[in-house]
Each structure stands twice: as structure tokens, then as C-alpha cells.
Amino acid sequence: MHNFEFVKPSSIADAVAALAAEGAQPLSGGQTLLPTMKQRLAAPEVLVSLTGIPEMQGVCTGDGGLHIGGATPHAVVAREAASHYPALAALAGGIGDPAVRNRGTIGGSVANNDPAACYPAAVLASGVTVVTSTRKIAADDYFQGMFTTALEEGEFITSVIFRIPQAAAYVKFNQPASRFALTAVFVAKFADGVRVAVTGASNNGVFRWEEAEDALTADFSAGAIAGLTASAEDMISDLHGSAAYRANLVKVLTGRAVTAAR
Amino acid sequence: MPKDTGIGASTKRREDVRFLTGRGVYTDDLSLFGQAHAVMVRSTVAHGRIVSIDTSAVESMPGVLAVFTGEDFKDVGGNPAGWLINSRDGTPMREPKRPVLAHGKVRHVGDAYAAVIAESYAQAKDAAQVLSDATEIEELPAIVDMKAAAADASNRVHDEIPDNICFDWGWIEDNRAAVDAAMKAAPHVVTLELTNNRLVPNAMEPRASIGEYFPGTGDYKLTTTSQNPHLTRLLICAFVMGIPENKLQVVAPDVGGGFGSKIYHYGEEALVLAAAKRLGRPVRWTAERTESFLSDAHGRDHVTKIELGCTKEGDILAIRTETYANVGAYLSNFSTATPTFLHGTLMAGPYKVPHVYVNVKTVFTNTAPVDAYRGAGRPEATYSIERVVDKMCRELGLDPFEVRRRNLLTPDQFPYTTPVGLVYDTGNYQATLDKAVDLADVAGFEARRAESAKRGKLRGMGLSTWIEACGIAPSHLVGVLGARVGLYDAATVRVNATGTISVMTGAHSHGQGHETVFPQIVAEKLGIPASSVEIVHGDTAKIPFGMGSYGSRSLAVAGSAMDRAIDKIIAKGKKIAAHMLEAAEGDITFADGKFSVAGTDKAKTFGEIAFSAYVPHNYPLETLEPGLEETAFYDPANFTYPAGAYICEVEVDEGTGKVDVVAFTCADDFGNVMNPMIVEGQVHGGVGQGIGQAVLESTSYDENGQLLTGSYMDYAMPRADDVPFYTVDHSCSTPCTHNPLGVKGCGEAGAIGSPPAVVNAVIDALQRGGHSHVTHIDMPVSPNRVWQAMNA
């Protein structure tokens, strides 16, 4: 790890100011950023911690659905979202291990947009609004491919607002080593239709499987997608799974998520 | 009633108190006054010629104290292979020099070619990066695939070795023609090609070393993560650095797991000693996890074709194998023994097979060195045999349990001389098989399968009947087999004046529990509380010359040495007692901690005798030396041969290909058992590692020799929820016939016997589930592979 400055502002405005400094980068739970720095793959000059800002902490219901502060750890979401949005709470409770869940945060995860991360699937499937230090971004406009998002330099996520579906489930198939998603599917059924978001599978990051959404909107049952095949084109192929294998998982896990949805 | 003390008691591990409360003292925990930090500069390419290393780029960087390159060690020796193997044609193996730091060429990603020593770790790390950037390496094509390496004479890992072959070994070469003939005549021949996957050892504690030099006396001290401090000292002194053995003290303090990877001497140990001498300061080095992945000796990595000739009824007539064994870029210390004498000699398994021939071609590649890893050669042999026997059963439509019973050696056949050079002293393989069948409730399998099917899972059952040779030892035998060392062990039992005991043992405990078990034996034999006994190990300045721990040898060899030393203590005690009790020595008996005159109530306690030995006021000084301390060296007559039967049940998810090991039953024969709880723990650990190999662990290099599985993001270790609750039993015991404790060793069994049971179960599940075209899947049986196989 290289040397760096560390600041911990207590308001969003102070964080915005701190992030304007040359070489500054937000630090939330540090579960992604710190290992990268230890391996000397990243060397920010200033780390601006977002964990000391009260407005960015916690889970509450409000306008548009469930508001989760950007610096809320996974463990808190697992606990406090359980009665409002069980599928989301279960997702948060299945990330990493207790240490990761108590440090890692929703904002860090959504900002990082790892192609195998869990939260992006929930965000995309729930039709979330991503609230940042400068604006509101719809989920469909937010994710722009692996590790790429609509966030601009110096902009950071202050909260995420989830629409609460009638029924939903997240089914994750673990990559055997990292236990990130080898492929995982979030299915959410809303009054105005079903959304199916897939993570871990595509070279373009999290995506919606629209064919399945149409079929499930018409008939919300595992059988409704029996005749579909997810295309293996553009799927990730690596040590842990070929593109064809991942395409198969997309379909199998979508079916299982529909069955599990509540 | 289970015993609560002494031999056979499940005494809780006393060392765990310090391990579990964070009070263990590992090499990296030591902090020495004036210490400097070493960081290794490692090759980022798999194969290349070192053109230049511009050390001036770092020499004036902040804190930098010294820079070492291969040039600094070009005049000292290389780190040798411990076993000399001859090829089939009688030519000796090719043993390239393994230098302290790579010189001239780098041969694998992670091959250290320089080291930077600085005041702080961060400064050394900064300088190492700069030095890496200031090094020019002309990249050469990487040699990764073994068969291609052996076929390509133009591209060489070592310039002087044309076909990248270390040796081409036949066992037993004289039997080859007879085996070929038997195979030809066999009514049925089963052929299987398989890979025994390369594994990264992943000890929890990474390797670490601290070198010290004392200019006043010219003494060196090395504190290091070693399974065998005396062997490390011998290698450094006699082969690499030329330091007189009496001038180097090697200490292995608490060591956090080894699994084989810490048997060997590594270049970093020589480097910190040389650096300490040059700087006149202690120099320390601790591997980062990435360095462990890249530079610890890996395990396994065989590609084997095995053929089995049999009758239509399933009698095994002949076994023939051809194996390519990867040794990586250099010969690590046991690397030539592992694929040969720890593998080929086991190829008859527990069966009466008249004809067996083994061929092993050992190949250099641009990958990390490969050496013994928990089980070492025996898992590879067991996997090949048990997979091909399983395939035979499927091809002939025979019941795998019946076929085992037909072929297993029977108790009346011991001692049994195998066609591959071993003499099994004792065993009862039917008993362990029956026990496993019973404990695993094989009869209830169909009902469980139906229940799994209701949940949409394919259930299968797999069997493995295995044998191993361990307690590695007999010096005369290993000498014939090419070992450059003896494999006895030693113990000194020092009775202190107040009656407590210090045992200095040549065995090294790095998780095994010696500090608990050895005192149990002493306590039982001397009739004193185990808490009065202390085990001293891991320091060449304190212990007799022992060979350390590996090959499930600690109890069978070092434990036997201790047993012999205790016998000498008792014998001397009798002499002292005879004098004090004014009786004839022949009339003295020793039991329950008391020396008594037979047939009388005259007696002296062990403590009284000990006291008298050190305060010899009433003592036969004319005929007996004072003091009560005895040393014994023990060199066994044979290997020990633990054996057993393992039954695994798996569920396969047809949609995802995921394999869940849902039940695992072990019936083992370890001979006499000193501490059942520790034995069970060893089996649990071994089976866990076996399940890891079978289901999860894969070491993958790309065609450029880059390690793709160089971190836990991609290298899958087994975790608690990957393994079931095991059923383990060791009641079917046939004590070893040739060591005084009657013990056989249990450290590796689980890792040896389990992988084929898992894979056999997976094939069984798929076959029963209608995927009858799937006859083999290479390990690890990952979800991706199983799904591909089902859908091929």
C-alpha cells in the first residue's frame, strides 16, 4: 500500500468539497478498494471516507419506496430491510462473510459495479433510483457495462431508493472460490410487469433478460420460460464457467427465482 | 468407559489453548532489535533470459541497505533433490542446479532473481518494484503443457536438458514384459486416462524466515517455517552455503500448517542468512499470500493412462500405468521421490494383483516446483487404481463392493510381497470394508436416492478401498530406493530432578498435536501425570538429530524412538531402585509409577528414583552414572501400511452441475490409536482436503505460464459448508507388527482415500440419472465440468 491522506467528513457538502481535491477518491466499506490498494493496483492520494455522514446511513421507507443510505453496510440492510423487502435483505445477507457484510456498503457495491456483484441485480430488477451528490439516476440509465456507471468524477451515491415489488427472489449461484455470483438472477414482480436482472454472466455487466420479463409478465410461473433460451453470446467465459454454461444458469436460476419469489 | 488419561484417551489438545487464544508464536511474530526487511523480486514471466538488472536504480533509494541478485550466489551450491532416480535405461536423472536466486534465466512466474533489503518493509517493497522495472528479461516461449514439453527438443526449461525430461522410470522394469503379456492375455482390459490435478498447499501461515549472524562467534541462526529443522540445516550447510553444521542453529517455532510445503528448503532461507551476515543485522522475510501461490511447492499434477486387465468376473490380472509427472521448473527436495517411490510402489493397492508395471516420466515445465503434498504420490496411485476398478465394474456390470471383496488381500496372506516391491506386514481389508458398508448404511441407499430424486437431485454412491505406505522410514530401504538421507528419528527423554520430564523429539508439530499425544504415551509408560511432561521440538540446538514430520511418520518413527528412550529410563531406574531397596536388579518390577521388589511391599516411586539420580547420595556411583536422561534413535524395519474403506454419497444438481458431498464414511485401520479424538481430527482434515481436491481445487496456468488461480478469488479452498459431517471409525485395527507402539500413522489417510470415492460417487449419480455416456470427469468435478459432461 502506498501512503495517502485520509479525511472523514460529516456532511455530504463537506464530502463533495473533499472529493474535489486532486487524486481524491471516496472510501466506503473498503472491502474492494483496500485490497486493491494493498496490492498496489490503486494509489489514491486522498481517501474521503463516506461512513461518517449520518444522512448516508440506514434503511427507512419514504417517497418512492425503501430508502437505503449509500454508506449502509450489507449487514444492516440484511437486518433492517427484512420486513420491507425480504428478497433484498436476503441478498444482502448472502454477500461475502460477516466481516465483509459489516464493512461493505451498498453505495460501494453499486458504485463499483463488479460484473459478479449481487446488488446491481437488485437495483436493476427493482427499478431503483440512484441518488447521488448531484442528481437522481434511474437504474436503467445507471449501469453502463463492467465496472462502468453513469457516475461522474467526484460524484458519489448518497442513497438508493428501491421500489418494493409484490413478489421477488434472488437466486445466486456461487463462483466456487470467491463466492461472488458465478451467475445470479433477481426476479421482481410489480403490478406493471416483471423485471429480471442477471449478474455475473455478461461481459457487459448486469443486464435485464427482457424475453423472460415478457413471458413472466404474461404468466408468472417457472414454466413460462421453459421454451426460452438465454443467448450465450457476450456471456463471460472463464475458468469457472463457459459462456454456454452461464447461459444455462441464467435460465435455470430464473426459473428457480420465480418459484422462490414471495 | 473411554480412558481419560494416557494411551487411548481423547485428551484435549493442550497446544490449542495458545493457538485459539492468539498466543502462538510464529516466525513472523518475532521482532528483533535492528532487524532489516527483505522483499524478493520475482519474475513476472514464465520463461526468460535475464539480460540486465540495474541495481544502481535502487541502491540510493530511501532505506535501502543491500541488493542481492543471482550473481551473489553463483559460487555457492544449489538446493538439491533428496532422491536420485535412474531412468529405465539406467542413466541417472538430470538434476539441474537450483540456485538461491535465479541466475541467467528465470523459469517460472514467481521465480525470485533478486532481493532488496531495506530498513522498513515498505521501503523494501518500493525498491523491489523499482528494481523489477529496472530489469530487462528477454522473454522466451513458456513451456507449460507436459506432453508438449517432452516432445519439443527446441524449447528447454534448462538449456542442458534437451527434452525437458528429468527421468523416465520403470517399476519394476524387469517385470515389464511379463506385465505386457498378462495384459495381452487378459479377457477384458479397461483403459482410463485421467489427470490428478495440481494443488496449491495453502498453509494458513505463509512461509517466513529470519536470518541472524553473530560476528563474535561466527554463528548463524535461522528461524523459519519448517517441518524439519535438522533437514533444513543439513541442506543449507552441506549443499547450499557451506556453513559448518555446528555453526548454524535452525529454529522452527510455532508453524501454522505445512501439508508438505514446509518440508523443503527454499532459497529465501539462504538469502536471509547471507544478508544477515553482510549487514550484521537480523534480516526477515515473510511471504505475501500471492508469493505463497507462486512459489510454495505445489502438489500432485500427474497425467496418467492406466490399464487394467481382468477376467469377466472381475478378477484383476494386471495393472499398467504410464504417467507424466510435472516437477515444475526445478527439483524441489522430495520431488523425485513423490512420483516414483511414493507412487509406483503402491500401484497394487490392497489387491492381490499378480502383474503390475508403472512408468513415470518426470517433466520440467515453466511452472512452480511440484513436490510432496499431504499423501504425496499415494493419493495419485490410489486415485488411478480406484477409478479404474470402478470403471471395470461399470464396463462388466459388476457390483463394486463384490469386486473389492473378490480382489482384496485376505488376513491370512500377510506378510504379503507385492509385485511393486513392498511387503505389507498386516491388515484386514475385509473388516474395514464391512465396517464402512455397515456405518454408511449401504442397504438404505436406494431409499435415500429416492428421497433425493424427490428434491430434484441425482444421488450417487462411491467406494474406495485404499492402502498407503507411511511412517516413512526404513533407512536401508529408502537408501536402496535412492534417498540421499536416512529416515530414522530420535528422542531424548530427560527426567528432571523433581520428576518432571522434558522430551526432545526430532518430530515437528505444525498442527498435529504432538504436544498432547507424546506426553500421553510417556504418562502411560511411567505412571506419572501427562501434565508433568513437556515436549521440546523444532530447534536444532535443543533436540537430537531427527528428520521431522511428514509422511505420517511422527508417531510411528519419532514416537517409537521416544518409546525406546523411555525403556532405557526404566531400565536405569531399576538399577537405581535395586541399589536403594537393597535388592537384586532382576527382582525389581516397574508398574504404575513405582519400582517394587517383586513379592514384597518395598517400593520407590518414580519421583524418588529421579531425585536420587540427580542427588546421588545413596547411589551406586561405582557402577552407574548419575542423572536420568536417555536418547534413542529408531530406524524401523519397514513402512507401516494403514488401510481402509471410504464410502461417499453425493447429490448432483442437474440444472447447475453442482456436486454436494452429502455423506462420507471412513473405516480406517491405523493400528493402535493413542488419542482417538486427534486421530479423528486428522481424518477429518485429510478428507476435507480430499474433497477439496475432488470437487473444488484447481491450479490453472495459461499458455504463457501465468497462474490464473493465484488468489482465493479463483482458487477454491474447501470450507466448512462444502463438507458433510463425517462418520469415522478406526475400530478394525491390526497393530503394526514392527514398531513398539503398534501404530501406523493417520495424517495422510483422509487425503489419500477420499478423492476417488467422491469421483466414483459423482459418476454413479450421473449413470443412475440417465447420463450413461459419462464414464469419467477429471477433478475437480466443478459445476461447469459436470454440466458440460452431462450435456456433451
Ligand SMILES: Cc1cc2nc3c(=O)[nH]c(=O)nc-3n(C[C@H](O)[C@H](O)[C@H](O)COP(=O)(O)OP(=O)(O)OC[C@H]3O[C@@H](n4cnc5c(N)ncnc54)[C@H](O)[C@@H]3O)c2cc1C
Ligand atoms: C471476501 C469478500 C467477499 C465478497 N463477496 C461478495 C459477494 O458475494 N457479492 C457481492 O456483491 N460483493 C461481494 N464482495 C464485495 C463487497 O460487497 C464490497 O463491499 C463492495 O463490492 C464494495 O463496497 P465497499 O463499501 O466496501 O466499497 P469500497 O471498497 O470502499 O469502494 C469500492 C469502490 O467504490 C467507490 N465508492 C465507494 N462508495 C461510493 C459511493 N457512495 N459513491 C461512489 N463511489 C463510491 C470507491 O471509491 C471504490 O472505487 C465481497 C468482498 C470481499 C472482500
